[in-house]
Amino acid sequence: MSKINILPAQVYNRIAAGEVVDRPYSVVKELVENAIDAGATEIEITVEGGGKQLVRVTDNGSGILREDLHAAFLPHATSKIEKAADLEHIQTLGFRGEAVASIAAVSKMTITSKVKGENCYRLASDGGKLGEIEEAAGDDGTDVRVESLFFNTPVRLKFLKSDRAEEADITNFVSRFILCRPDISFRYYVNGKKVLQSFGGGEEEALADVYGAAVLGECYHISAEKHGVRIRGYIGNQNFSKPNKTYQSVFLNGRYIVNSTVSAAVSNAYGSYLMKRQYPFYVLYIDVPAEIVDVNVHPNKADVRFADNQVIYGCIYSVISAVLDGQPKALEYILADEGKGAPQRAEAPVRPSEKPREDAAPAPVRDERAKGFISFTYEEAKKEMEKAAPRVPAARESELPFDVPPKGEEKGGPPPKEQKEKKNLRNTYSDLFFEKNVLKVNAPEAASPVASDDAFLENKRFLEEREKKAKQDRIDVSSCTYAGKLFNTYLLYERGDEFYIIDQHAAHERLIFDRLKERMKNREVLQQPMLIPYILNLNAFESEFIRDNLENIRAMGFDIEEFGRDSFKVSAVPVDLQTIDLGAFFNEILGDVSGFRSIKLEDILKDKLATAACKAAVKGGMDLTRGEVDELFRLMDGNLGLKCPHGRPVVVRMTRTELEKMFKRIV
Numbered sequence: 001m002s003k004i005n006i007l008p009a010q011v012y013n014r015i016a017a018g019e020v021v022d023r024p025y026s027v028v029k030e031l032v033e034n035a036i037d038a039g040a041t042e043i044e045i046t047v048e049g050g051g052k053q054l055v056r057v058t059d060n061g062s063g064i065l066r067e068d069l070h071a072a073f074l075p076h077a078t079s080k081i082e083k084a085a086d087l088e089h090i091q092t093l094g095f096r097g098e099a100v101a102s103i104a105a106v107s108k109m110t111i112t113s114k115v116k117g118e119n120c121y122r123l124a125s126d127g128g129k130l131g132e133i134e135e136a137a138g139d140d141g142t143d144v145r146v147e148s149l150f151f152n153t154p155v156r157l158k159f160l161k162s163d164r165a166e167e168a169d170i171t172n173f174v175s176r177f178i179l180c181r182p183d184i185s186f187r188y189y190v191n192g193k194k195v196l197q198s199f200g201g202g203e204e205e206a207l208a209d210v211y212g213a214a215v216l217g218e219c220y221h222i223s224a225e226k227h228g229v230r231i232r233g234y235i236g237n238q239n240f241s242k243p244n245k246t247y248q249s250v251f252l253n254g255r256y257i258v259n260s261t262v263s264a265a266v267s268n269a270y271g272s273y274l275m276k277r278q279y280p281f282y283v284l285y286i287d288v289p290a291e292i293v294d295v296n297v298h299p300n301k302a303d304v305r306f307a308d309n310q311v312i313y314g315c316i317y318s319v320i321s322a323v324l325d326g327q328p329k330a331l332e333y334i335l336a337d338e339g340k341g342a343p344q345r346a347e348a349p350v351r352p353s354e355k356p357r358e359d360a361a362p363a364p365v366r367d368e369r370a371k372g373f374i375s376f377t378y379e380e381a382k383k384e385m386e387k388a389a390p391r392v393p394a395a396r397e398s399e400l401p402f403d404v405p406p407k408g409e410e411k412g413g414p415p416p417k418e419q420k421e422k423k424n425l426r427n428t429y430s431d432l433f434f435e436k437n438v439l440k441v442n443a444p445e446a447a448s449p450v451a452s453d454d455a456f457l458e459n460k461r462f463l464e465e466r467e468k469k470a471k472q473d474r475i476d477v478s479s480c481t482y483a484g485k486l487f488n489t490y491l492l493y494e495r496g497d498e499f500y501i502i503d504q505h506a507a508h509e510r511l512i513f514d515r516l517k518e519r520m521k522n523r524e525v526l527q528q529p530m531l532i533p534y535i536l537n538l539n540a541f542e543s544e545f546i547r548d549n550l551e552n553i554r555a556m557g558f559d560i561e562e563f564g565r566d567s568f569k570v571s572a573v574p575v576d577l578q579t580i581d582l583g584a585f586f587n588e589i590l591g592d593v594s595g596f597r598s599i600k601l602e603d604i605l606k607d608k609l610a611t612a613a614c615k616a617a618v619k620g621g622m623d624l625t626r627g628e629v630d631e632l633f634r635l636m637d638g639n640l641g642l643k644c645p646h647g648r649p650v651v652v653r654m655t656r657t658e659l660e661k662m663f664k665r666i667v
Helices: 009-020 024-037 066-072 084-089 099-105 154-158 163-180 203-211 213-218 260-269 309-325 368-372 378-388 394-399 449-453 457-472 504-521 540-548 550-555 582-590 601-616 626-635 656-662
Strands: 042-048 054-059 108-114 120-126 134-136 141-147 185-190 193-197 219-226 229-236 248-252 255-257 282-287 481-486 490-495 498-503 527-537 559-562 567-574 651-655
Touching: 024 042, 024 054, 024 099, 024 141, 024 163, 042 163, 066 108, 066 120, 099 108, 163 185, 163 193, 163 203, 163 248, 163 255, 163 540, 193 203, 203 213, 203 229, 203 282, 213 219, 213 229, 219 309, 229 309, 248 260, 260 282, 260 309, 282 309, 481 626, 490 626, 498 504, 498 656, 504 601, 504 626, 527 559, 527 582, 540 550, 540 567, 540 582, 550 559, 651 656
Parallel strands: 042 185, 248 282
Antiparallel strands: 042 054, 054 141, 108 120, 108 141, 120 134, 185 193, 219 229, 229 282, 248 255, 481 490, 490 498, 498 651, 527 567, 559 567
């Protein structure tokens, strides 16, 4: 039997670091949270080499006393809580006491701190090995330097992202801190350059600092309180959406969280207004009593658990849907902007379609129960379920096709002495046809001969059939005779006892589409310079995604280059796509930023190329010359199975026999 070992601090701190400190952004997150808990009003964050070389957080908070510097590096050492009961009423961002010890175990860390009225002291750690406390020079507050992150865990270091990608994650978290604490002044530097700055001037200023002042005009500023839940912040209007979820922020009791209940409530409220692959914009501040939420779910404290998810969902959903739908209650929820007087009633906009879309999430039923947050008791729910359950008349219970345990037997009691003989559907409804459909597992007779002979035989047969059909759909052009046209739209060709009706627009559209795709595939796209370049302003996540895929986008025929830290300039577009909506095009690309999947040119541009081909093709009703008709038919190369890019058939084939049946010449 192996001996049970008590792990030394340097080992279990490295293990803990795997949960608390998995990437450079988590170092920034933990240190900034400590600065906020220390009462700082000014916080400066400096990052170099994607946070791998240096993360430095300086604040003007309360500082650390000399006698507490050693304890600050110990695991489970914290000033936030004292006893187990404090976990039920957590008001601080940090409380576990794991962050500093975990970070110190995998880096070279130095804390320099000064309490007001006291001297300044410094203590350094090298991979968890503490040095001596030294007197230093510094202002009131704390300065924490984390250098050479993961230097002693090379496996973890190997799997980090590129410097720019790690910086994007850090920038995202700093942005959320600015939004979370609009009363604190933040300065954020990356490799010596100032990237973000806020001045602690309030929520409106913070929103403008992060997303730009233009966003304010696209949002409702709301504030509401229901059942002890306070909801405030900014939500995008019905026509303001984003291509991904990176523009969504929720702060619960001053803590940034990612919670499925809150997300579902907001998404369902917007369900009737947003098209597929479009997401709402919102920055929400939610305050609830500390005793109804558990923040001690995971060391990263990103998710929480509510005592009653239904109440939280109902409060958020009812407030946001009231504002979007223009209900009278919206007057109580929408705040007036300064200098603009009382808020106007939110008019209910015309919905995209009264008919439900296939790609839209089903809109929740809005009844008084949902609005009032009245939940069923167990007995009420049981009665409702009994009402909704399908009933079988008592006289027909014996006709059920399956055996139902008699009363008493389902609870374990003995079956009655006399029991009617059960019938089945085949006996009851003898005039109906029943097809036997039984699944046998591991039965020898159920074994497929395909599986035993060749697992890929079915695929081979499918490919052979498809190839055979393609050959059947192709004819020799020279064997066809032009027979005329109908309505200047449909071209007629006959061949033996068959004739073909060709939609000239669909045929030409397909030929142009195939040509555009081939050019794109072979990187032979011509560019059309733009008189006024298009500027694309993004957030950190999106800009990193575009930066990683610049070559792919350029291969499509776009002249695009960086134009500032999180901006890009488009100076030319493909000649065949001169009328493309660049905003919609890049929204399509950025819709995959969350998954970071590679861009497939053909998939992204399929609709764009189809639209371009449709506009360039000859139209129905255009009178083509005989030469143009023959050239169009020649370019089709006898392929009768063609479909236009939108799926409509190009050719309809009919036989002489079918035509003569229509005229009753034969029966």
